[in-house]
Amino acid sequence: LQRFLIDTDTAGDDVTSILFGLLWPNSRVEAITICAGNLDLEQCSENALYTLEVAGKAGIPVYPGASKPLVGKLVTAAYVHGEDGMGNSFFPKAKQRPESLFAPAAIVELANRYAGELQIIAQAPLTNLALALAQDPTLPQKVKKLWIMGGTNNALGNITPAAEFNFYVDPEAAQIVLQAGFDVVLSPWDLSVSDGLLTQEELEPILSLDTPLSRFYLAVNRVAWEFNRSHPGGGGLNGITHPDSLTMAMALQPELIRESRRHYVDVECRGERTRGYSLVDRLGIMGQPANAEVVLRADKLAFREMLIKLLGH
Ligand code: BDR
Ligand code: CA
Numbered sequence: 663l664q665r666f667l668i669d670t671d672t673a674g675d676d677v678t679s680i681l682f683g684l685l686w687p688n689s690r691v692e693a694i695t696i697c698a699g700n701l702d703l704e705q706c707s708e709n710a711l712y713t714l715e716v717a718g719k720a721g722i723p724v725y726p727g728a729s730k731p732l733v734g735k736l737v738t739a740a741y742v743h744g745e746d747g748m749g750n751s752f753f754p755k756a757k758q759r760p761e762s763l764f765a766p767a768a769i770v771e772l773a774n775r776y777a778g779e780l781q782i783i784a785q786a787p788l789t790n791l792a793l794a795l796a797q798d799p800t801l802p803q804k805v806k807k808l809w810i811m812g813g814t815n816n817a818l819g820n821i822t823p824a825a826e827f828n829f830y831v832d833p834e835a836a837q838i839v840l841q842a843g844f845d846v847v848l849s850p851w852d853l854s855v856s857d858g859l860l861t862q863e864e865l866e867p868i869l870s871l872d873t874p875l876s877r878f879y880l881a882v883n884r885v886a887w888e889f890n891r892s893h894p895g896g897g898g899l900n901g902i903t904h905p906d907s908l909t910m911a912m913a914l915q916p917e918l919i920r921e922s923r924r925h926y927v928d929v930e931c932r933g934e935r936t937r938g939y940s941l942v943d944r945l946g947i948m949g950q951p952a953n954a955e956v957v958l959r960a961d962k963l964a965f966r967e968m969l970i971k972l973l974g975h
Contacts, residue, residue: 664688664781665692665779665780666690667692667772667781668680669697669727669769669783669790670694670786671696671697671698671699672696673739673743673748674700674882674886675886675902675906676709676906678879678906678969680694680710680717681716681875681972682911683783684713686972692722692772692776693722695725695726695727695766695768697787697788700740700743700786701739703726705746707760708755710724712754714756716878724761725760725763726761726765727764727768727793728765728787728790731834732789732834733834739821741893742886742895743885744886766790766796766797770798770801773805774804779806780804780805780806784808784839785811785910791839795839801844802842806845807846808844809849811849812829812836812851813829813851814851819939820897822936824937824939826938829938831938833930840927840953843953846954848927849912849957853908856959857959858962859902860901860966861900867970868973871970871973873974875974883902886903890902890903918964918965919960920961923955924952925954926942926951926952926954927940927954929941
């Protein structure tokens with residue numbers, strides 16, 4: 663059994679990642695914690711609650727956390743994922759309501775309850791985790807592995823030329839979390855373009871599944887697909903990228919990781935044009951010990967097989 667906590671700004675591909683956690687054999691999601699990012703805290707919480715309902719997993723607790731980054735203003739991405747973050751589907755409100763405990767406190771509590779066992783999937787700005795660390799600096803010793811979707815390996819930014827969205831929204835939090843001593847696997851944006859993008863053609867087997875879950879997946883991702891095709895930030899990609907769900911899939915099936923390297927990774931918090939840039943010291947020039955395993959290549963075909971299995975339910 664693999665125990666997970668998913669920290670998410672639920673919109674678009676966050677949803678698919680949550681579905682993997684909820685429905686994959688031998689996976690148990692102990693909690694979902696919410697951070698403002700793609701949208702405000704309330705909408706991201708509603709999207710997570712609705713996803714639980716669709717998956718038939720209502721009852722798993724959803725804890726809202728940070729409503730803004732540690733420093734500065736919240737930047738959102740409704741222009742990528744739709745006004746509701748769910749491809750403008752405007753789903754009804756789920757029956758289950760969010761918990762009252764603050765997400766960072768929930769992270770600390772669960773890390774203690776499942777010390778040495780809990781894996782965290784961080785697929786949002788890292789604000790909740792930075793706040794959890796402030797509450798309990800020994801957190802890195804208790805968490806089994808921290809999977810971070812964020813940053814870039816080669817400066818292929820998606821919100822600025824230099825920065826990936828999750829790190830850009832809260833660079834200070836990203837820096838604190840990377841330096842804290844967690845056993846980190848970093849799944850950078852470049853990877854979701856090289857190995858996590860499914861083109862229209864590659865999506866065919868999913869489009870033809872026509873199950874409730876595959877229809878849900880397509881509805882949630884349709885605005886992002888159009889964005890990818892038509893907006894410079896989307897890179898002119900005719901398809902759906904899977905940054906969060908590829909990260910979750912690698913946690914579920916580590917054989918998906920084809921190539922990874924341990925590096926020292928830091929985050930630029932000040933740069934005039936490079937705020938949020940993840941600095942990967944590939945040559946070890948800084949002489950700092952590695953703090954992350956950076957994933958360079960993943961098995962795209964195996965990932966797609968997993969997705970077909972998930973959505974074919
Ligand atoms: C990240 O930003 C969000 O929009 C995605 O869900 C992913 O976590 C990619 O930069
Ligand atoms: Ca996300």
